[in-house]
Structure formats: structure tokens, C-alpha cells
Amino acid sequence: METPTSQPNPSLSPWQRFGWLMGVIWLVFLAFPLISAALAPVPLVWRIIAVAAVVVFGALYAYGFVRMMRPDVSDPYRTATKFLLAMAAMFVITGLIVGIDAFGMTVFLLTFGVFHQPLRRGILLAIGWIALTVLMLVVTDSFATHGFFLALLAGVGVMTGIVRWLDDRQGAHDRLATELNLVAERERVARDVHDVLGHSLTVITVKSELAERLVDADPEAAKAELAQIRSLTREALAEIRATVAGLRVARLADELASAREALTDAGIAAEVPVSADVVDPRHRLVLAWVLREAVTNVVRHSGASRCTVQLQERSLVVMDDGVGPGAALAAGSAERTRAATGGTGLRGIAERVKGAGATLEITAAEGGGTRLEVRW
Structure with missing residues (x-):
């Protein structure tokens, strides 16, 4: 049976979990300085020291790469610098014993620096290792026998630099997204809170005014209106909670019934369909x-x-004979038009409609x- 600790940490990205493979894969090239250390024409004790330095170098490199890919490193650049200094010390020890053959280790120093230092600093370090390699090849006149070190170092430098640059750009892109x-x-x-509260408070206001008019003439009817107000406030509170949780789903059939009731309570003659069955289910929300x-x-x-509310398979039309946005549009006044169509509610409608791939038109109705209209 697997223990909980055997499960992968879901908070770690694939790059954080496996990115170290991009660096550790180069350990195969430590074979060159390791063989040179083992076969160096020096006393045995120095060969042992050189081999030990190469092994410690490889261990530091591998552990450093794994450690630096973890998200819990408090100061990654400082930690990486410590690893780099320790590895550089092992490189110097090996170089003093085996000479130019130790420069097979510079590819690891270059890779570690590019991946785990600020990009500009990593590039400068890479250039420094390449320049040092060129200098040593010139001083020792070893281009014929060890020139491949330079080619390898330059190739790895270009590749790791591109990977690091792309990783930085991807990180910036992810943060922006x-x-x-x-x-x-x-x-x-x-938008959802506005829609929920705007509708609910409007209905509550209308019903409150109605209850106020009925309180003397028909107390029982006034009580009924007050009971509906209490019910509406509870529903609005529940809707707000669900909206904030991202769970609320408006239902077209329910909204048709609510629209009919709200219009009637406001004294507006309502022509509202009873059923939403004619509408494509994909567009009802x-x-x-x-x-x-x-x-x-x-x-x-x-x-x-x-x-009047009209429904078709791929459209909705709401018409009134009042003085809303259509009246402002008909009047031809830029200021009035902006005031009529720039409200939070209509902007919310426009965003929803556009996101659903439909079009929204607000025009003056015939006769005022x-x-x-919303149409797909």
C-alpha cells in the first residue's frame, strides 16, 4: 500500500519535479576529467585527491540541481552561488593536479550558472568560462588535443542560454495570464453580484411601495407583500453567497416567471412567454x-x-414603450446615448453576450x- 508521502506533490509543476534532469544529464561528461584524474602522472595520493574532487564536484552539481528546482528555497540565487563556489573549488583542485583535462568540468559550471543565476549574470559567467577555456588552450597550446572542450562549452552555453531565456519568458507569460x-x-x-442585487432590490423596492399603499386599504394583502419581500431578501442573500462561490446558474424559465411578476408588480403590462422550451439549451444561461x-x-x-419579451431558438427580444436607452439613441444626443448605454448592467450584458459569441443590439422601438435584442 502506498503511503501519502509516496504521492507526487500536486503543488509542484512538472518543471519543478523533473527539470533537474536537464542539468544532471550532462554528468556523463565527467568521465573525461575522472579518467584523467585516475590516470594522472602524479603520486597516488594526488590521484586519489583528484578523483575525490571530481566525485564531490559531481555530487554537488547533481544535488544542487535537484535542490534548486524545489520551491522552498528561501534565497535561490544566494544558495546557487554557494554551490557554484564549492564546485569551482573542486574544479581548481582537480585542475592543479591534472591540468587542462580538468576543463571538461567547466561545462557543468556553465550550465549550473545559466540555470540558477539571474539571466544576465548567468550569461556573463558562461562567457567567462568560455574565455578562460580559450586562454588555457592558448597558454598550453592544446587546441589540437583539447579544442573539443571549447566547442562543447560553446554549444552547451548556447543551448542552455536559449532554454533559460524561454523559461523566463514562459514564467512572465504565466504570471500575466x-x-x-x-x-x-x-x-x-x-457583474454577477450587480445582476443579482440589482434585480432583487428593484423587485423589493416595487413590492415595498405596493405594501405601503395597501397597508391601510388592505392589510392582509400588505402582509402578503411583506412576506414576499422577506422571501426575496432571503433568496437574494442565498444567490449572493452562491455567486461569490462561483456556483450560481441562472435559469431562463425561472427568469421568465420573475420578469412577469416584477413587471406586473410595477404596474407594467407584461407580455412574457410562459415557457423557454423554444430556446436552444446552449443559449438559455x-x-x-x-x-x-x-x-x-x-x-x-x-x-x-x-x-414585451419574445423568444426564439437563437434570440431574445425585450421591448418597452418607455424612455430607456432606445429613447436616447433616437434623440441623437451623444451625451444621452453614452449615459443610456454605459451603465454597469448593460456593460455586463454586453460582456456576457460577446463572450457567448452572440450580438447585442439596443435600438429605439417602433412607436417609442x-x-x-440578442441574437446568435
Whole structure:
């Protein structure tokens, strides 16, 4: 049976879990300095020291790569620098014993520096190791026998530099994508809260005014209205909680019933379909939100006496005879048009509709008033 510790940590990305393989794979090239250390024409004790230095170098490199890929390193650049200094010390010890053959270790120093130092510093370190290798090849006149060290070092430097640059760009891209997603989620919650509260408070206001008129003339009816207000406030609170949790789903059939009731309570003659069956199920969610906001605007702002809702398979039309955005558009005033169409609710509708691949048109209705249409 697997223990909990045997499961991979879900908080670690694949790069954090396996990225060290990109560095450790180069350990095969330690064979060159290791063989040179073992066969160096020096006393046995020095050969043992050289071999031990190469082994410690490889262990530091491998452990350093694994350690640096973990997200819990408090100061990664400082920690990486410590590993680099320890590895450089092993390189110097080996070089003093075996000479130019120790320069097979520089590829590891270059790789570690490029991956685990700031990009600019890593590139400067890579250039420094290449320059040092060129200098030693010139001083020892070893281009014929060890020139491949330079070619290997340059090739690895270019490859690791590209990988590191791409990794940095990917990190910046991921951070930007995360920020954009966060902004979009905040806008969604704000839009949903606005839609929920705007509709609910509008209906509550209308019912409160109705209850106030009925309190003397018909106390029982007033009590019934107050009971509905209490029910609406509870529903609104539940919807707000669900919206913030990202779980709320508007239902077109429910919104049709709510729209009919809200319009009637506001004294607006309502022509609202009883069923939403004619609408393509793929579009009902968006149309439910649009209907809610459109009816809220009619009740709150239009001063209309009649409102008509029309449903088709791929469209919704809401028309009133009041003085809403359509009246502003018909008047031809830029200021009035911006004021009529720039509200939070209508912006929310526009964003929802655009995100669903539909079009939104707000025009003046025939005979006056406003006509809002959503169509796929």
C-alpha cells in the first residue's frame, strides 16, 4: 500500500519535479576529467585527491540541481552561488593536479550558472568560462588535443542560454495570464453580484411601495407583500453567497416567471412567454442573465406602461414603450446615448453576450421606447 508521502506533490509543476534532469544529464561528461584524474602522472595520493574532487564536484552539481528546482528555497540565487563556489573549488583542485583535462568540468559550471543565476549574470559567467577555456588552450597550446572542450562549452552555453531565456519568458507569460484570469474572475463576480442585487432590490423596492399603499386599504394583502419581500431578501442573500462561490446558474424559465411578476408588480403590462422550451439549451444561461438585467432596467428606469419579451431558438427580444436607452439613441444626443448605454448592467450584458459569441443590439422601438435584442 502506498503511503501519502509516496504521492507526487500536486503543488509542484512538472518543471519543478523533473527539470533537474536537464542539468544532471550532462554528468556523463565527467568521465573525461575522472579518467584523467585516475590516470594522472602524479603520486597516488594526488590521484586519489583528484578523483575525490571530481566525485564531490559531481555530487554537488547533481544535488544542487535537484535542490534548486524545489520551491522552498528561501534565497535561490544566494544558495546557487554557494554551490557554484564549492564546485569551482573542486574544479581548481582537480585542475592543479591534472591540468587542462580538468576543463571538461567547466561545462557543468556553465550550465549550473545559466540555470540558477539571474539571466544576465548567468550569461556573463558562461562567457567567462568560455574565455578562460580559450586562454588555457592558448597558454598550453592544446587546441589540437583539447579544442573539443571549447566547442562543447560553446554549444552547451548556447543551448542552455536559449532554454533559460524561454523559461523566463514562459514564467512572465504565466504570471500575466494568472493576473488576467484574476481580473476576469473579479469582473465576473462583480457583474454577477450587480445582476443579482440589482434585480432583487428593484423587485423589493416595487413590492415595498405596493405594501405601503395597501397597508391601510388592505392589510392582509400588505402582509402578503411583506412576506414576499422577506422571501426575496432571503433568496437574494442565498444567490449572493452562491455567486461569490462561483456556483450560481441562472435559469431562463425561472427568469421568465420573475420578469412577469416584477413587471406586473410595477404596474407594467407584461407580455412574457410562459415557457423557454423554444430556446436552444446552449443559449438559455446567457439569455437568462440578459433577461434579468433588461427587465430590471425596464422596471427601474424606463417609466414604461408595457413590456414585451419574445423568444426564439437563437434570440431574445425585450421591448418597452418607455424612455430607456432606445429613447436616447433616437434623440441623437451623444451625451444621452453614452449615459443610456454605459451603465454597469448593460456593460455586463454586453460582456456576457460577446463572450457567448452572440450580438447585442439596443435600438429605439417602433412607436417609442427601447428594443433590446440578442441574437446568435
